[in-house]
Amino acid sequence: MKHIERQSKAIVSNGKGHYELVTLQVAPPDKGEVRVKILASGLCHTDWDSIQNWNKTFVVGHEGAGIVDAIGDDVAGLSVGDKVILNWCIPCGHCFACQQGNVHICENNSPVCGNGLCGHANDFATTLSGKAVERSFHLGTLSEYTVVKAAAIVKFTHEIPFSSASIVGCGVMTGYGSVVNAAQVKAGSTVCVIGCGGVGLNVIQAARISGARKIIAIDINQDRLDQAKAFGATHGLISINNDVDFAQMRALVNGETQGRGADYAFECTAIPALGSAPLALIRNAGVAVQVSGIEQRVDFNCELFEWDKTYINPLYGKCNPQADFPILLDLYNSGQLKLDELVSKTYSLENVANGFDDMLNGRVAKAVVVFE
Numbered sequence: 001m002k003h004i005e006r007q008s009k010a011i012v013s014n015g016k017g018h019y020e021l022v023t024l025q026v027a028p029p030d031k032g033e034v035r036v037k038i039l040a041s042g043l044c045h046t047d048w049d050s051i052q053n054w055n056k057t058f059v060v061g062h063e064g065a066g067i068v069d070a071i072g073d074d075v076a077g078l079s080v081g082d083k084v085i086l087n088w089c090i091p092c093g094h095c096f097a098c099q100q101g102n103v104h105i106c107e108n109n110s111p112v113c114g115n116g117l118c119g120h121a122n123d124f125a126t127t128l129s130g131k132a133v134e135r136s137f138h139l140g141t142l143s144e145y146t147v148v149k150a151a152a153i154v155k156f157t158h159e160i161p162f163s164s165a166s167i168v169g170c171g172v173m174t175g176y177g178s179v180v181n182a183a184q185v186k187a188g189s190t191v192c193v194i195g196c197g198g199v200g201l202n203v204i205q206a207a208r209i210s211g212a213r214k215i216i217a218i219d220i221n222q223d224r225l226d227q228a229k230a231f232g233a234t235h236g237l238i239s240i241n242n243d244v245d246f247a248q249m250r251a252l253v254n255g256e257t258q259g260r261g262a263d264y265a266f267e268c269t270a271i272p273a274l275g276s277a278p279l280a281l282i283r284n285a286g287v288a289v290q291v292s293g294i295e296q297r298v299d300f301n302c303e304l305f306e307w308d309k310t311y312i313n314p315l316y317g318k319c320n321p322q323a324d325f326p327i328l329l330d331l332y333n334s335g336q337l338k339l340d341e342l343v344s345k346t347y348s349l350e351n352v353a354n355g356f357d358d359m360l361n362g363r364v365a366k367a368v369v370v371f372e
Helices: 045-053 162-169 171-183 198-209 223-229 243-256 277-281 321-333 349-360
Strands: 005-011 019-026 033-044 064-071 081-088 126-128 146-149 154-156 190-194 214-219 235-238 261-266 281-291 311-313 343-347 366-370
Touching: 005 126, 005 146, 005 349, 019 146, 033 081, 033 162, 045 349, 064 162, 064 198, 081 162, 154 235, 154 321, 162 321, 162 343, 162 366, 171 198, 171 261, 171 281, 171 321, 190 198, 190 277, 198 214, 198 223, 198 261, 214 223, 223 235, 235 243, 243 277, 261 277, 277 281, 343 349, 349 366
Parallel strands: 190 214, 190 261, 214 235, 261 281, 281 311, 343 366
Antiparallel strands: 005 019, 019 126, 033 064, 033 146, 033 366, 064 081, 081 154
């Protein structure tokens, strides 16, 4: 069957703060590649950061789900029409990291910590006026069609709206994996979660699924704390202004933990000033997890590490897509993992600006663009 080029509406940015809706040309997939018709794409703070700071032209978006539209040569196990979730953590399978089981930090394909060159589909898969256009995180999901490496696809058969499936591939996986894969939260433990946005809510429900006895949600917004309880938080604490080293919050948490602190604490705000905050909330030999991806310099008071505390900074919840995504979808189908409830509002490509505005102003747990 001869594949044809597709016209595709898409959000393209110059990486200098500007983005616009354009019509791209999306070529048939090359060897080892798949073309996907995107049906839903989540909006993420990383998308906004890329629009502001990447300083290059690219198709925006890295959370998406849809159906297989065309398949290139040497691709096995996929058929046109298959339902798929896209994944930006594309393992090569043979580098040192992959061989160690750390496929989320692949040295060849990772757009975050590897050289990122091999994970991208061919340059001219997406063009605008004859010029090749890069796709964000190898995906570019704010587009009606995209071409990706076959390894960027996880096929599924579960019954789930595409709007809910689309968010599995970043925010849900990051929150859930930080709890289950990275921190390995134990049943009966006490967990603190700083920041109850989309990622924080997934940390909370993963802690609940893991059997945590006490889950203390911390946020500046009471509405978010109320929502956190619907996802499994047992306690809610309003964050205190000018609380240096989270000392006052530490006292409140100690009051809920027999004076010793939580077993685990997760930072989910991306606010550099809170980079050390989870250390303040955990007990001796507890585990602090920096989930949000703070990259700025953070100065630590070393007393916060006393004693035997562990501070970790996992990427993408240490995700193994082919193994983890089916688990998340099974949990959804069994009613244990809330995904529909995370999608606060949906948007079209034409009003994506409203989605970004709602996201940046904290009006939604998760904003999702849906495609007709």
